[in-house]
Amino acid sequence: xxxxxxxxxxxxxxxxxxxxxxxxxxxxxxxxxxxxxxxxxxxxxxxxxxxxxxxxxxxxxxxxxxxxxxxxxxxxxxxxxxxxxxxxxxxxxxxxxxxxxxxxxxxxxxxxxxxxxxxxxxxxxxxxxxxxxxxxxxxxxxxxxxxxxxxxxxxxxxxxxxxxxxxxxxxxxxxxxxxxxxxxxxxxxxxxxxxxxxxxxxxxxxxxxxxxxxxxxxxxxxxxxxxxxxxxxxxxxxxxxxxxxxxxxxxxxxxxxxxxxxxxxxxxxxxxxxxxxxxxxxxxxxxxxxxxxxxxxxxxxxxxxxxxxxxxxxxxxxxxxxxxxxxxxxxxxxxxxxxxxxxxxxxxxxxxxxxxxxxxxxxxxxxxxxxxxxxxxxxxxxxxxxxxxxxxxxxxxxxxxxxxxxxxxxxxxxxxxxxxxxxxxxxxxxxxxxxxxxxxxxxxxxxxxxxxxxxxxxxxxxxxxxxxxxxxxxxxxxxxxxxxxxxxxxxxxxxxxxxxxx
Numbered sequence: 456x457x458x459x460x461x462x463x464x465x466x467x468x469x470x471x472x473x474x475x476x477x478x479x480x481x482x483x484x485x486x487x488x489x490x491x492x493x494x495x496x497x498x499x500x501x502x503x504x505x506x507x508x509x510x511x512x513x514x515x516x517x518x519x520x521x522x523x524x525x526x527x528x529x530x531x532x533x534x535x536x537x538x539x540x541x542x543x544x545x546x547x548x549x550x551x552x553x554x555x556x557x558x559x560x561x562x563x564x565x566x567x568x569x570x571x572x573x574x575x576x577x578x579x580x581x582x583x584x585x586x587x588x589x590x591x592x593x594x595x596x597x598x599x600x601x602x603x604x605x606x607x608x609x610x611x612x613x614x615x616x617x618x619x620x621x622x623x624x625x626x627x628x629x630x631x632x633x634x635x636x637x638x639x640x641x642x643x644x645x646x647x648x649x650x651x652x653x654x655x656x657x658x659x660x661x662x663x664x665x666x667x668x669x670x671x672x673x674x675x676x677x678x679x680x681x682x683x684x685x686x687x688x689x690x691x692x693x694x695x696x697x698x699x700x701x702x703x704x705x706x707x708x709x710x711x712x713x714x715x716x717x718x719x720x721x722x723x724x725x726x727x728x729x730x731x732x733x734x735x736x737x738x739x740x741x742x743x744x745x746x747x748x749x750x751x752x753x754x755x756x757x758x759x760x761x762x763x764x765x766x767x768x769x770x771x772x773x774x775x776x777x778x779x780x781x782x783x784x785x786x787x788x789x790x791x792x793x794x795x796x797x798x799x800x801x802x803x804x805x806x807x808x809x810x811x812x813x814x815x816x817x818x819x820x821x822x823x824x825x826x827x828x829x830x831x832x833x834x835x836x837x838x839x840x841x842x843x844x845x846x847x848x849x850x851x852x853x854x855x856x857x858x859x860x861x862x863x864x865x866x867x868x869x870x871x872x873x874x875x876x877x878x879x880x881x882x883x884x885x886x887x888x889x890x891x892x893x894x895x896x897x898x899x900x901x902x903x904x905x906x907x908x909x910x911x912x913x914x915x916x917x918x919x920x921x922x923x924x925x926x927x928x929x930x931x932x933x934x935x936x937x938x939x940x941x942x943x944x945x946x947x948x949x950x951x952x953x954x955x956x957x
Contacts, residue, residue: 457497457840458840458841461840463489463493464487464489464490464493464832465863465866467489480817483824483825483828486824487825487831490837493837498836503756504764504835505831507754507756508827508831508834509827509830511753512827512829513823513826514772515770515830515870518777519826521777522777522779523579523818523822523917526779527814529785529786529789530580530583532723532807533789535799538717538719539720541720543584544587545717546559546560546584552658554653557598558653558658558662559694559697561585561601561603561649561652562602562645562646562649563665564690565602565690566642567690568580568581569607569686570606570687578600579920582595582596582599582918583595583921583922590653592919592922592927593927595922596918596919596922597652598649600908600915601649601938602645602649603645604909605638605644606689607871607908608901608904608905609638609677615872619900623879623883623897625893625897630898631677632678633894633898635677635678635685637899637949638670638901639673639674643662643666644945645906645909647662661700665700669690669692669693672688676688719792719798722789722792727785730784734781735776744776748772748773749771750771751770752769753766753767753769756834758835758836762834764833814920821913826913829864839881843881845859846885853885855947856947857896857899857950858946859903859943859947860881860882861875861899861907864904865903865904865907865910865911870913871901872904874904874907875901879900882896882900892957895950898950899947903943906942906946910935915931915932919931
């Protein structure tokens with residue numbers, strides 16, 4: 456009974472989105488309310504536990520929203536000039552196979568962006584590009600959600616992978632190989648899923664070839680310690696080999712001497728990539744900025760049933776290294792440059808700000824509700840109960856469902872990083888109890904957390920905010936859920952086979 460009660464808030468969100476087609480913000484709010492009631496009546500929720508969990512959840516949500524709002528402002532600035540459509544058309548002029556073009560955009564290009572930024576930005580940027588070349592909005596969101604998932608674990612300049620090794624006290628040199636191997640398999644499966652969603656199954660041989668190269672590049676960089684570049688260069692390699700397979704001719708920038716919308720789009724997103732790479736890879740600057748941080752500390756709290764959450768720091772804010780800061784800087788520069796080139800009117804910032812607020816409102820509510828629920832479940836022992844129940848039930852077959860636990864965490868929180876924080880220590884403990892190499896289960900955990908990006912309501916909401924399709928998140932989730940579960944189960948089967956030999 457307690458297992459069902461612990462699972463009910465997540466079940467409710469799924470049911471409302473998939474069956475009743477509620478938007479993620481409404482379903483998330485309903486799940487949050489149900490979680491609070493269940494936690495109070497059945498899991499000993501106290502006021503202290505409640506406020507600690509919700510403030511932690513709010514700060515974590517703010518960490519994500521600090522990326523979302525500036526990213527949407529940058530997007531609407533570029534889109535106001537026609538830059539997004541120009542960028543999509545530029546891709547279109549270079550690849551004559553339309554099917555391969557669509558898949559590369561949803562899969563390799565989105566993986567490249569995930570490696571640079573993370574936080575749902577690939578969906579926010581690439582989905583409207585796909586819409587610009589004729590893909591229906593729901594299919595565009597679903598394809599990018601599925602396509603970019605392979606790059607999430609080593610995305611965001613490797614921050615997520617560093618967190619995983621830190622929280623489990625695991626040597627990155629030993630974990631990188633298993634993680635990159637499993638993620639390489641996920642890369643192929645995500646490419647095939649994106650192809651199916653876009654109706655381009657016929658190009659599977661090309662997907663197989665591109666996937667092999669991307670997986671090999673990601674693996675090579677990961678095992679040599681360059682996890683910060685693994686997803687970035689793997690996605691770039693996929694784009695390059697895709698261009699070589701179907702090269703139409705050198706894509707040209709506008710011939711006029713004027714600063715065009717395409718120039719603006721390339722400056723905005725290319726500049727963002729350069730700035731983030733500089734802050735991450737230029738070691739002296741990175742070291743200085745790393746020391747500038749705010750780390751809130753929360754007190755120890757305990758439920759009436761004795762579930763203890765020890766005093767610990769919350770989300771660490773390194774504002775100068777936060778992706779949102781780079782996006783804010785590029786948003787300001789992009790707006791000024793577009794204004795100077797007369798691509799935007801003097802008061803266009805008002806319209807851009809209004810569009811940003813309109814598109815971000817529902818996403819913000821959904822993220823606050825989903826992360827708040829996740830934090831509440833964690834502090835009341837509900838999340839741990841679910842994972843323990845699965846491990847006890849499965850016993851030595853546990854590796855089969857290990858990726859699904861990672862997906863569960865990512866679904867609830869909208870973040871692979873949060874899923875790893877919640878479940879990675881548990882996965883390691885279960886592996887040691889069952890006599891398995893913990894590196895394989897940790898690899899399954901982070902791969903599952905990455906795959907959870909394709910079923911995360913929070914990320915679906917980000918996509919809906921930029922394609923201007925109200926309530927499309929539930930329809931996109933209906934498309935991605937079968938693929939996510941199938942890939943998760945197949946990945947679990949591979950991990951189950953591997954732990955028998957290693």
